[in-house]
Amino acid sequence: MFTLTYGFYKYWTQREEFCVLILGLDNAGKTTYLEAAKTKFTKNYKGMNPAKITTTVGLNIGKIDVSDISLNFWDLGGQEELQSLWDKYYSESHAVIYIVDSNDRERIPESKEIFDKMISNENLSGVPLLVLANKQDIPQCMGVREVKPIFDQNAHLIGRRDCMVMPVSALTGDGVDEGIKWLVESIKRNKDVRPPRNENKC
Ligand SMILES: Nc1nc2c(ncn2[C@@H]2O[C@H](COP(=O)(O)OP(=O)(O)OP(=O)(O)O)[C@@H](O)[C@H]2O)c(=O)[nH]1
């Protein structure tokens, strides 16, 4: 009886699990963003001090429960020699958050080139894409109106997947909620194409 009751309890409380990649050039703010998302969506979680975050040499993982689903984040290192590892994760992912350093105009072309390479990969076809113009707390940074047309340029590569460009500051947390909410709706809409993973598989 206990087993049956426990089975029902588990069934009703179990959340569908989805995997979200956080990608972008080194120094774009991916790990800072992950900490901000965990802080916003996890009760009693106090994020790491941003000053203590160092460049990622492998991967950071994090999980949040939002709406009726769980999002498992994989934050990968963005340095050039680590970018070749990104595509190992594509087929397992349900969405991509691509972070752009809006305060680094010089590296925008490099970021765009990597972005185009990423979205050309067929293992990501149909996967929702959230492009975040980060560091909006810096007064002289590029606004979303400037960043959006650059990353929207290759509509044929983006295809029919959901794609959104939004402003954010991973440091202050502004814009984090809005982005995650958009992502959750897109992931749910795309469930027939990329169904949720079983528990603990992400
Ligand atoms: N002003 C400002 N600085 C930020 C913001 N987000 C990140 N930073 C800073 O940018 C630097 C890089 O941040 P990380 O989160 O380590 O960047 P990353 O993309 O994870 O870099 P890699 O791990 O090397 O790929 C740090 O000094 C952060 O404090 C932001 O929204 N505003």
Ligand SMILES: [Mg+2]
């Ligand atoms: Mg990092």
